[in-house]
Amino acid sequence: MQPFTTHSGIAAPLLVDDMNTDQIAPFLPSRSLKDDYKVMLFNRQRFREDGGEIPDFVLNKPQFRNAGILVTGDNFGAGSSRESAVWSMLANNIRVIVAKSFADIYRENCLQNGLLPIVLDAGVADAFIVRVVAADGAAPFTVDLITQRISGPGGPDISFEIPGADRTRLLEGLDDIGMTMKHVDEIVSWEREAAKAQPWLQQAADHRR
């Protein structure tokens, strides 16, 4: 995983709640094993069916075309567990999402991919949104995970909190499987104990065969 330390970028306001993964990364008719995640992102909001752009959508506006930070409302990433909803952000160089809250699985998928999910309390978030809207893409914001601060136009730095362990994992770009495999002895010993206590869990056989 690519480590995350700091990220500067234009902040684009997507001022809705409950943005679901069907909107973030829709199934496209032309699916393949290597989907075009860049095109997939908000595809139905960004493009008409004939392929033309929908100019009103925030990421199509000239000042937000190269946004690197997405600012949004409550429960971002609701719905399906599809990780393409994170990959499509990264494919568009969006590496930070600032929200009032995230859906559980979406937040987990962010952490797995070095996409920083920042949660701000509603009041702080609303004040930040005012600044993002006022900046209107004219100047970037900088997100620093080391100091846990957001800096940029229109006011003082804003501090945010990421649980310590998640922060370390992002800062160091730690490999999730590697972290778990340090505990392989515990896994093996759990399996041994479970095989005695509830043996049916450790075996799965089709009795007809």
Place this chain on the structure above:
Amino acid sequence: MPRTLFDKIWDFHRVGQRGDGRDLLYIDRHVLHELHAHHAFAQLEKQGRPVRRADITFAVQDHTVATKPGRDENTNPGGTAFIKAMREGCRKNGIRLFDVDDREQGICHVVAPEMGLVLPGATHAVPDSHASTVGGLGALAFGCGTTELGHILATQVMAMKRPKSMRVRLDGRLGAHVSAKDIALRLIADLGVAGARGYAVEYAGSAIVAMPIEQRMTLCNLNIEMGGRSGFVAPDDKTFAWLEGRPYVPQDQMWDRALAHWRTLTTDDGAVFGREVTLDCGELEPQITWGTDPSQVVGISGKVPEPAAIDASRRAAAESAFAYMGLEPGTPLMGLPVHRVFIGSCTNSRLPDLEVAAMIVKGRRVADGVFAMVVPGSSSVKREAEAAGLDRVFRDAGFFWGESGCSMCAGGNGDRAEPGQRVVSTTNRNFENRQGPKVRTHLASPATAAASAITGRIADVRQLVGSH
């Protein structure tokens, strides 16, 4: 100290704690599908990591498979590469695959229970948000993303923060033609699409005790639509009877031993939940969504709400839903013309769902201009339905009778409606564009869907067949 059932299952499966403070939770059964499996197989191969427990890992082709009779892996060209890649990954890693032509293929959340791959008190993971469907049998199930899927393949554990516990008590006797789907829609409406976020939800109460296993699965399936991390029902005699004799369920002495343990899987009296919710289901009428998220729900006799009646924080979303759905506030749901009806998906495609719909359809015809589909949840369900003559009932009425798969739920196999069409669907998400660009989805029960197919309009099934 009294413990919840969730505590008991979690504590037993907790292998340890990782350096980052996450619990490592052992996964007893892991079920893959083709939409995400290939990424994970490729990731592990690149890292040179083996699949740790292929013997308790299973795979089902479901999201992209065609439903057309006589289908194969090429019928939906968009799915072929996914199907082949999962097949190859399963072959290399020795994973039991329920392939497109397997007589037990189907939707992963339907196949796993009917094969007995789901056991009470066991943990279960699927790279799909509807994983907790199988909570209806008393298993603790978690949905996950693709990277986590690779992590489970390599380690057989999930690294998670322990969710909080919520209990939803469902009391009262359900009225005629009211089912778990209606209860779930009402709960999502009351609690909101993030109402259970961070919680593992135990469903309990007299309505649960009376509820058949398949409906318990419908209820647990929809738990994610209120944001829940997992959802389950404590196992009881109905659960044990439902499971006994299924292919992967322990037999003989092992069954006796397992059963003795399963009978201990209850929440202790006095155990404390982080949140408790109660719903009296006695007065509930059939429910249906009017908007573009599963919390935008009214009773079938209701109207599209007026903006003034909607919580201020939800008003903008409602306005956008009015526009997308082509509905004015104050419009009755009943009587809206319907272009398409879909009965299927991991939510409502098990045999009893099809039986309920067939009873309503029998001797009637799908209304002119309506395209109505039934897609059984598994090839086994399809066979059983055919043995009971249900396919004839549906086909005689003018329904399409398909091969099993996820189909129109998300349209991943190409089964979609046309732009602007109004669909009554027994699925789980009415999100914009999910069933096709500009398609207007109304979520409802199999009974409501069947009645709407016959009348060609959103219908109250009780008016069509009487409320007995």
